[in-house]
Amino acid sequence: MTEHLSERTDRIRQLNDQFRRGRGAGRVHCMGDLAHEDFDVQRRALDAVVNFNGFNEGDDPYGEHDFGAFEIDGRRYMFKIDYYNLGLDAGADDPADPKTCCRVLTIFYASDY
Known part of the structure; x- marks a missing residue:
């Protein structure tokens, strides 16, 4: 059982x-105030998410790399990946199956959390 969970988590x-x-x-x-910022601010946040490597047990207890927090110019940001079905109207049955799961990445200021 543990091996299966580990392989699933790895996937x-x-x-x-x-x-x-x-x-x-x-x-x-x-989302939140970040959604109202100009494109350059949003792009810098997205670039930070793309290059993020600061996963730790406190923020990522299941090892799925689905949450992170970082700073840009003294402002704290967060991101979260959620798993939906392809219709985006319910949670995904299996986040390990890209044929039935749509990932949604949300980036926001920590102050909007």
Whole structure:
């Protein structure tokens, strides 16, 4: 059982990393105050997410690389990857199956959390 969970977690982490780095399908959104910033601010935040490597047990307890926090110019940001079905109207049955799961990356200021 543990081996199966480890392989599944490894697959989810791999898919999340590919998506986060722009090599996988999904949607990206800015929310809260970040959604109202100009494109350059949003782009810098997205670039930070793409290059993010600061995963730790406190923020990523399941090892899926689906959450992170970082700073740009003294402002704290967060991102979260959620798993939806292809219709985006319910959670995905299996985040390890890219044929039935749509990843949605949301980036926001920590103050909007």
